[in-house]
Amino acid sequence: MSAARNLQAPQGNFLDHPSTHGGIIYGPFENGPMKLNLGVNILGTGPKACSFNCAYCDLGETSMRLNKLKSEVPFSSIESVTMAINQAFQKIHSQGPSVDGICISGNGEPTLHPEFPEITKLVLSARDIWMPGKPVSVFTNGAALDTRRVADAMNLVEHRIVKIDAGNEKLFKHVNSPLSRTNLAKVLAGTRKLKDVIVQSLFFQGEVSNIGTSDIDDWIEVIAVLKPKAVHIYGLSRPSAVAGLARLDEDTIYSIASRLERKTQIKAIVTP
Numbered sequence: 174m175s176a177a178r179n180l181q182a183p184q185g186n187f188l189d190h191p192s193t194h195g196g197i198i199y200g201p202f203e204n205g206p207m208k209l210n211l212g213v214n215i216l217g218t219g220p221k222a223c224s225f226n227c228a229y230c231d232l233g234e235t236s237m238r239l240n241k242l243k244s245e246v247p248f249s250s251i252e253s254v255t256m257a258i259n260q261a262f263q264k265i266h267s268q269g270p271s272v273d274g275i276c277i278s279g280n281g282e283p284t285l286h287p288e289f290p291e292i293t294k295l296v297l298s299a300r301d302i303w304m305p306g307k308p309v310s311v312f313t314n315g316a317a318l319d320t321r322r323v324a325d326a327m328n329l330v331e332h333r334i335v336k337i338d339a340g341n342e343k344l345f346k347h348v349n350s351p352l353s354r355t356n357l358a359k360v361l362a363g364t365r366k367l368k369d370v371i372v373q374s375l376f377f378q379g380e381v382s383n384i385g386t387s388d389i390d391d392w393i394e395v396i397a398v399l400k401p402k403a404v405h406i407y408g409l410s411r412p413s414a415v416a417g418l419a420r421l422d423e424d425t426i427y428s429i430a431s432r433l434e435r436k437t438q439i440k441a442i443v444t445p
C-alpha cells in the first residue's frame with residue numbers, strides 16, 4: 174500500500190532521479206508518526222499495482238486487473254533494487270540528510286512483487302551496512318499475509334504496518350474494494366500471524382464514509398482483537414480516487430482516537 178497519508182504514494186525529490194535509481198528510491202519524506210523516511214518503491218514506475226481499490230487512494234483508481242500483473246507491471250528486478258538501494262543508502266550515509274527510517278512501499282501494494290521476501294532481505298542487508306539502526310517499515314493492505322513467505326518476510330522488518338479502515342465486511346468492501354476474493358476476515362487472520370503490528374487507519378466522509386457511529390464501534394472491536402502496538406490514524410490529505418470524499422475536521426479525528434484509547438488502552442497517534 175502507499176506509505177501513509179492516503180497511504181502508499183511515492184513522493185519523490187532529491188534521491189529519486191530516474192537515471193540513477195529507476196524510480197525505486199524516493200524521498201526522504203515526512204511520514205506522520207514514522208517521521209522522516211526514505212522510501213523504497215519496488216513496483217516500478219508503471220501503472221499502480223494493487224489488490225485493493227480504496228476510495229481514498231491518492232494514486233488514483235486501480236485499473237490493472239490482478240491477472241495482468243505479471244505481464245504488465247514492470248516490477249523492479251532484484252539487480253536494479255540492489256543497485257538503487259546501495260547507491261542511495263551509501264549517499265545518505267556519506268552526505269545525509271539523516272533519516273529516521275526506511276519504508277518499503279510505493280506505487281501500490283509491495284507484497285505483490287513476486288520477489289518481495291528476497292527484496293526485503295536485500296533492503297535489510299543494505300540497511301545494516303549503510304544505515305545501521307534505522308528501522309525498516311513495510312506498509313501493506315494485508316491481503317497477502319495468508320501467504321507464508323510474505324508473512325515471514327514481514328516478520329523480519331522492524332515495523333509491520335497494516336491498513337485497517339473498516340470493522341465489518343460491508344464497509345471493508347465499500348471503502349477498500351478488494352479486487353480478489355479477499356475479505357476483512359482474511360486480512361485479520363493474516364495480520365494475527367505477524368509477531369506484532371501497527372495498524373494504519375484513514376477516516377473520511379462524503380460520498381463514501383467510514384465514520385458512522387456503528388462504523389467506529391465495529392472498527393474499535395477489530396482493533397481490540399488485533400491488539401496492535403499502536404494505531405496511526407490519518408485524515409484525508411490528498412485528492413482521492415473517488416470524487417466527493419471530504420476531509421474530517423481535527424476534532425472528529427481526535428475524538429475517534431480518544432474513543433479507541435478509552436475502550437482499548439491502545440495508543441493512537443493522529444496525523445489529521
Ligand code: SF4
Binds near residue numbers: 174175180229230336
Ligand atoms: S488502493 Fe488502497 S491499498 Fe492500494 S495503494 Fe491505494 S490506498 Fe494503498
